[in-house]
Amino acid sequence: MSDLIATIRAQFPALNQQVNGKPLVYLDNGATTQKPQCVIDALVRYYQNDNSNVHRGAHTLSDRATEQFENARKTVQKFLNAEKAEEIIWTRGTTEAINLVAATWGPQNISAGDVILVSGMEHHANIVPWQQLCEKTGATLKAIPVKDNGELDMAAYAELLTPAVKLVACVHVSNALGTINPVADIIRMAHDIDAKALIDGAQSVAHWDIDVQALDADFFAFSGHKLFAPTGIGALYGKKALLDAMPPYQTGGEMIEHVSFAKTTFNTLPYKFEAGTPHISGAIGLAAAIDFLNGLDRAALAAHEDALMTRVAELTEKNGGIRTIGNAAHKASVFSFLLEGAHPADVGTLLDQQGIAVRTGHHCAMPIMDQYKVPGTIRASFTFYNTLEEVDALFKGLEKAKMLLL
Numbered sequence: 001m002s003d004l005i006a007t008i009r010a011q012f013p014a015l016n017q018q019v020n021g022k023p024l025v026y027l028d029n030g031a032t033t034q035k036p037q038c039v040i041d042a043l044v045r046y047y048q049n050d051n052s053n054v055h056r057g058a059h060t061l062s063d064r065a066t067e068q069f070e071n072a073r074k075t076v077q078k079f080l081n082a083e084k085a086e087e088i089i090w091t092r093g094t095t096e097a098i099n100l101v102a103a104t105w106g107p108q109n110i111s112a113g114d115v116i117l118v119s120g121m122e123h124h125a126n127i128v129p130w131q132q133l134c135e136k137t138g139a140t141l142k143a144i145p146v147k148d149n150g151e152l153d154m155a156a157y158a159e160l161l162t163p164a165v166k167l168v169a170c171v172h173v174s175n176a177l178g179t180i181n182p183v184a185d186i187i188r189m190a191h192d193i194d195a196k197a198l199i200d201g202a203q204s205v206a207h208w209d210i211d212v213q214a215l216d217a218d219f220f221a222f223s224g225h226k227l228f229a230p231t232g233i234g235a236l237y238g239k240k241a242l243l244d245a246m247p248p249y250q251t252g253g254e255m256i257e258h259v260s261f262a263k264t265t266f267n268t269l270p271y272k273f274e275a276g277t278p279h280i281s282g283a284i285g286l287a288a289a290i291d292f293l294n295g296l297d298r299a300a301l302a303a304h305e306d307a308l309m310t311r312v313a314e315l316t317e318k319n320g321g322i323r324t325i326g327n328a329a330h331k332a333s334v335f336s337f338l339l340e341g342a343h344p345a346d347v348g349t350l351l352d353q354q355g356i357a358v359r360t361g362h363h364c365a366m367p368i369m370d371q372y373k374v375p376g377t378i379r380a381s382f383t384f385y386n387t388l389e390e391v392d393a394l395f396k397g398l399e400k401a402k403m404l405l406l
Helices: 003-009 037-050 060-080 094-109 128-137 154-160 183-192 240-245 280-294 298-319 344-353 366-371 388-405
Strands: 088-091 115-119 140-144 165-171 196-200 219-223 234-238 256-259 264-266 322-324 334-339 359-361 377-381
Touching (some): 003 298, 128 140, 165 183, 183 196, 234 240, 334 344
Parallel strands (some): 165 196
Antiparallel strands (some): 322 334
């Protein structure tokens, strides 16, 4: 293990434990990442010293909490390179961010005869909200085909881009396959027919820098907990002109300007989308996670993740009996596979007994599992704190599983 990775791992206390009498090998980062001590400390400091509701407080604690909360928004703005801080809307995560757009932008812009395109590898959170919108409006949801190797069929996408298409909603990185989609091209092609583009960035933000202005994304959503931050916090980026035109998502406190029994007027951006008391500590924790990431050499860490996947490929070929699901030329550090002759759930249980944490099942991506005619897969998802030794441990664990199951 390199000194750099060892130093980083030391900052993640959850990694330093035993599970079932074995050192923890945590390979479920696609579901959620572990948290560095600085994020944990930021949460503790807030609750120990500054716990208060934000905005309008006539006291010091509220002022301190508000400053940290709004500074966190600015941190996310810079992280995504959004033009304005008010283009960052706090949500519970990617799922709520997508639902927000579907519930507000959707009814104003989608009607009978229109088409919404999603990729065939989407997480359910980027399928079901659009299905619901189509059922209400009479629009049609269509899927961009996925090739057998797990890559999006861009030629088929081009053919689907008719004037009826009003929105393209696409995942940046498939959580089920690891495929990195060419989202810059996807957005550009959508804009060529005057359609809008929403990108699900839940699986990409932890691996490389995002520039929403360079991408020209209309909407971009991500979750904090996949970015080494707390659960229950995420963000929606939207272009200001689009957000300004959208009605509120939920109503109540904070999102209003003036309320009377005759009429209510709504607050300005970003607050008109943030009804009620927000997840203050979550936003502060997310900012701490981003600050932590900004202090690392992300190019070096990306190279390390590439090295992990190279080792995975070598050992897959060497060991045999493993079917990889998704072999796109451009993949993030996700290894989705089957052990021939064994059910994924059984393999996952046996790996857990050896202290190895993976995810099994359909990964909230049933349509792509159906395409591959499998009920689900075993998924090992890596990040920069994982090591080559942990890759080796995974394959040793699979050999033991073979002995017991086959």
